[in-house]
Amino acid sequence: MQNLNRREFLKLFGVCGTGAVLSGCSEPKRYLIPYIDPPEDVTPGVAAYYATTCRECPAGCGMIAKNREGRVIKVEGNPAHPISGGKLCMRGQASLHGLYNPDRFTGPMRRGATGQLEPIKWENGQDLLASTVNGIARRGGTGRIVFLTDLITGSLEDMTAYWLSEMGQQNGHVMYETYAYESLRQANKVVFENDAVPTYRLDGLDFLISFNADFLETWISNLEFARQFGEFHPLKGDKKNKFIFVGPRLSMTANNADLWIQTRPGMEYAVALGMLRIILDGGLIKGIPADRRAYLGAITADWSVEKAAAAAGCDPGMISAAAGEFARAARPMAIADGRSMFSANATETAVAANLLCTLNPKSLDAVDFGRPHSYSKTASAQSMKGLADRMRAGEVDLLLIYRANPVFSLPGEWDFAGAMKSVPNVVSFSPAVDETSSLANLVLPANYSFETWGDYSPRQGVSGFLQPIMGPVFNTRGLGDILISTGKKVKSEISFPWRDFNLALQGYWTRAYKDSGGSGTFRSFWENLLMRGGYWPQSPSPSPAPSITTTAFSFPAPGQKPGKGMPVVVYPTIQFFDGRTANHLWVQEIPDSMTQTTWGGWVEIHPETAREMDLGKGDLIEMKTDFGVVEAPALPIYTVPKGVAAIPVGQGHTNFGRFADGLPANPFKLMPSGIDMTSGGIGNPGMYAAVRKTGASFDIAHTDGSFSQHGRDFWQTISLDERNKMAANGTQPYIDYPLPKGYDESKDFYPPHEHKDYRWSMVVDMDRCIGCGACVVGCYSENNVAVVKREQVLMGREMSWIRVQRYFDDETKLARWLVMLCQHCDNAPCEYVCPIFAPQHSVEGLNNQIYNRCFGTRFCSQNDPYKVRRFNWYSFSRPSPLKWQLNPDVTVRQKGIMEKCSFCVQRIIEAKIEARQKGRKVKDGDFTTACAQTCPTNALIFGSLLDPESRVSRMINDVRAYQVLVELNTKPAVIYLKRVTQEIRA
Amino acid sequence: MTFVESNPRTYLMESGQPQGLTSYADADMQIIRTMWHPGTFYWFCVAMTGLGVAVGAIAWGYQIATGIGAANVMHPVMWASYLTNFVFWVGIAHSGTLISAILFLFRASWRTSVSRASEAMTIFAVMIAGLFPLIHLGRVWIVYWILPYPNQRNLWPNFQSPLVFDVIAISTYLTVSFLFWYTGMIPDLATIRDRTTGMKSRIYGFLALGWEGSNDYWRHYGTAYLFFAALATPLVISVHSVVSWDFALGISPGWHSTIFAPYFVAGAIHSGLAMVLVLLIPLRKIYKFENLLTINVLEQIARTIILTGLIVGYSYAVEHFMSVYSGNEPERFQYEWRMTGYYSWLYWIMVVCNVFVPIALFFKKVRTNLKALFSIGILVLIGMWFERLVIIAGSQAREYDPYSWGVYKYPSIVEWGILIGSFSLFFFLFLLFAKFLPTISITELKEAIPPEEIKG
Amino acid sequence: MRGAAFMANQTAVVGTFGNMEEVVKAIRRLKAENIPIDSVYSPFRSSEIREALGEPSLGPGRFFTLFGAIAGIATGIFLAAYTAAQWRFIVGGKYPIPYVPTVIPAFEFLILLAVFFSLGGMLWMNKMPKRQLSKHYDKRFSQDLFGIVVYCSASDCDSIYARMEQFGAREVRRIE
Incomplete structure (x- = not known):
């Protein structure tokens, strides 16, 4: 329970008990009557907090779910959890939209005579499944039942395996993840004799080079890496560690690098080999054993830096600079993406990165093969293709599906959907409709992760728990319970002795209890687990360093010919992962970090290339590879080099509910269909597409008004040297303090005003911001911010209270972010123009917006230079049951009302009440706003400026401090710290 | 035109107006004749404009039911066609009182035949202008919160807000204009009362408030009318200044400028005079008022349009100069974008219609050509409407934060409906006015007839 | 008469x-x-x-006008100051009862009340409105x-x- 303060402890304490299995949640009632038999843990008006685990991707972050009156209304990171550490990414927070997705299966269904799914009773559904299984078991033979799930571990994995074996099936359980990291695993096997995805630790490094691994977005465990990056990269004292990104596209991760080495798609390994060659040739790293030198020398013999640079398509100086930095660093590290679907030569790149890691023994401290990631269990693309072939050959009688959606994410040419038609019985346990489940002829919907018991272990040594935070929204059951009760029908009570899955889970964990030494009763062990949210031994013993082999490995020779057509980069985004979150409103609504685009896919093309090809923004283009064709609108933008196109994955759903369907485009349909036989991943020789303008258009809903900041100093940077010089001189920043001391006779007409007890303020450290947008979702879910959907975003009517503005530097064309929210100015221009005092200044310095006072002249927004006020153009509605997510502490705004960031005033009030009960004032760190709470890198700091000891009071005098549009004398209470830049030279 | 002459009659003779009247009864007859039996075309026009009003009302009702999203306003262009209409109609409203009050004080003779109609124009235009802030409100059903009335919440309006200035100024202007118009009409109503019988006589008699034209009546009336004129003149200037401060007190580039008050006043008079031309030229023809509304009157209006056009043109130039000279980058960008950006076509139409087209009026041939005058009136109105749109929507589209730039693309169907409704309402009211009230001041007309022309 | x-x-x-x-x-x-x-x-x-x-x-109507004008100025200033004093909201960092913006209500009320009084004076002195x-x-x-x-x-x-x-x-x- 490290890092757990008293407040959080009290929150978690509410979890003791059996959770909140509540009745009456499925039918919204319209009258207010106090409970006669109050459900456990529910006090009206008081939130209960439960620890659980995020299941939106295999990273397995620990979460705290906030339950009000029987409904989950918000999720935040579990501060005690080793992976999330109190933070949560955009997708994790949007998991509530998976729970309350209006397109979830509302109950068991079977495909009727008309071909439509028709509702049936649970008993009938389970009988149907039992008789099907019975029939198969009677006919005999193994491999006739295939249980296709996403990555599951622990008790549920055990239960699935047991169930299949009881039904007489072997090896029937296939865990499908779109990203199985076959190439990464293969490279680890080649270099470290370990066919696994290890645990990486980035926080202790002093240099990092990433070969196209978007570790801040989707790579393995993006939130954990973001947190570690927040330790690794920002300014510490007067030092800042260096990070280089090598890849063809300026991804969000790349944009956080000090240097982006732009390469041809799939040629990242050339940079690594060039670096190796320079280090070896120059003897830059001492103490490399002779045999390794010889081995590496042989491998890099062909890769002089000029040749490498030519092959990669980059400046040789950059390679030598990277090599120099790598060699100079005490604890350098190289990582590579290792997903062959996204890049040619993925295995080669990963091997080359691993070879770099072998140069310095300290690098290997950050790679832990003793705690492999559960990704290592997932089925390779090769075995998925094998499954499709088996299904097509009629070797599968029953396909059971749980949450896996291969129809969407496998290469289009494999036609997994067609293969499923050859399976006589397809049963889906998925909670919501998707492309794969929609082909099932029996649907027995399982609970969503918030409604069910379970555990999930993202890597060895860390197990997160799931417990029902609320009763099922729809008529669904836990997958474990379904398996147990069908098992009882097929076999007997003796084979499946558990009353329900909760007991099976407890049985499973009895073993861990015994292993842990068994102090105290199992009951207290169990309750402690639930309260903490999982099981992770306090002090993991250090794993031995991996052994390094000298297996022969050949790299494709430099100077290979590119294919015909335009090179295409397909990349995953932080919003959609592999497309599984596309039915979550928030991630659709919140703009993509780099393109600032919402609701729909696009094709990024360099503006100059677009001009040459006569493509304007929104022109629908057809991209045709040898394997498939998609249509998506063109987006001229600087994120790709000239002559390269880039398409994000995640959109292009055809049967994934109302929010995801019909948006362009699914680039998995362009995927090469071959298999790389060594790694088992997709054999990707590089993707080249013929591009054709269709003549039609699809308007791109974007939120950015301009690429450039037009010299207006919204974002500001400072070089490390200058910063250090200024700090040494004791230079004070120029700040118009939002305090009486900010009064300046020469420019203030009216006298200063005092604040009472607090002056709330925020410091935004742009050196820490990685542009991930977690803060934005945090705000949406805390403050009931409306989602307006594509048509309204096209009209410029998105409602976001906080946004991560993206500008491109006019010269370098690298992106810069700026977190923009209400500045709570002391001289707020928005306030005095309102005719009826709807906005006014509170005694604590807040710029309050009184919703029920507002009648919508919109003058405040006109006069707001930061443009953070948002108007309710309509009474934006939320289809049931999405409205269950609403925070009852925050007013839902009606049409005709202006709204904006309130600095989470409801949290301020709650904290003040709590402090008053303790007979003291609110202390720094007692609470924070929703955006600051979830920021993985702690870029947002909230506090009171009247407390001289608060973090904000100390930080606003940092030399890097500045205010946006300070020349307007608005005296903003949001103070930014400049991003620190450092140049990487050879 | 000279304003120093103290006896109006001398240059009534010089300008030869009105013409062809040989008795006071003729004046009565000619004007009162227009008030009865207007014919089917008139009723057709009333029906069409009435239909237009209904279209506007339905559009507004729809917008209230769904939300302001029914209009194409967006973030950051939160104000567009509605406030353009508001400023436009306030501008139209200006010439009425200007002609009536300022020219009254300056003893400008040509005022007589146009003052009543232009005062009516003022009142209808202010009424319509006053509707637009309501139409544009997000929650119009609580608009009364802006009024300073004692309430149980003890919440009063914010007297620092330019919008409250607006409410006070516009409502004062409407009240004062109405009283000015009505007071000036009392003797005429008495005349009509005395020329009619039965119900008509009783209605007009009720409105005439028992007027008898004795010397005491005329003296008190004259005193009051003079002060009305003296008070209305600064009010005219103040109202459009206050309207301009809706923008100038904001801090947006393109709005925040001290030139706005005189610039808006000049623009208002510019558009108002154009509207006077557009209304009077058909009125003159339909009612056969050629002898009263002589070509000379129209020429005087045309000359004033040259003046206001030049002031407006000067203001445009000064704005651009200041944007560069001030060294304020967002300001400079704003004006550059105004000439070259999304709304540049509106901008150039605005410049041509407001500044260059009126220059044609320097030629007497143009000034005395009714068709040309009418067309120039229409063009100036279009130019002035665009000017307001360029200032309002254009300035917001490129504010400080480049990330939040965006454009209001075009009016939605609801906005078109309301635009049609507003023009229809204006002409509807004007048609009713032309039928039921004397469109030219009878007493002033009588005053203007040279006594030596009176026969018998 | x-x-x-x-x-x-x-x-x-x-x-x-x-x-x-x-x-x-x-x-x-x-x-x-x-x-x-x-x-x-x-x-x-x-x-x-x-x-x-x-x-x-x-x-003599001019004295009505004068009185109306003075009353108008007083009304405008009083209204703006009194209403602002009720809550003393700080908006835009300004003093709760700012003096500059009171000019506008004072001016507009000057005109309004002066016109009301002028008209009232005329009607009163002419004994209007009258029935006979x-x-x-x-x-x-x-x-x-x-x-x-x-x-x-x-x-x-x-x-x-x-x-x-x-x-x-x-x-x-x-x-x-």
């Missing part, structure tokens, strides 16, 4: 004139003979008649004729009647 209340039972002689020249001439001659003119009706406002009667150009027109009034006075009203006692009625005719009245009526 000056003196109308106590002279209600008196006889009046009303002379009707056809044009301005005639009526002005008649006024001058009546005045020369010291015959008190009660009132002069005209279809329009005429400075010739006013000058002939020797009246000042401005009536005075019996001396002739409908043609609002159209094309002028009229002079002179009150007379039983003794001089005849002579005044004759004078009216003599001074050019087209028609002379005796009204009880």
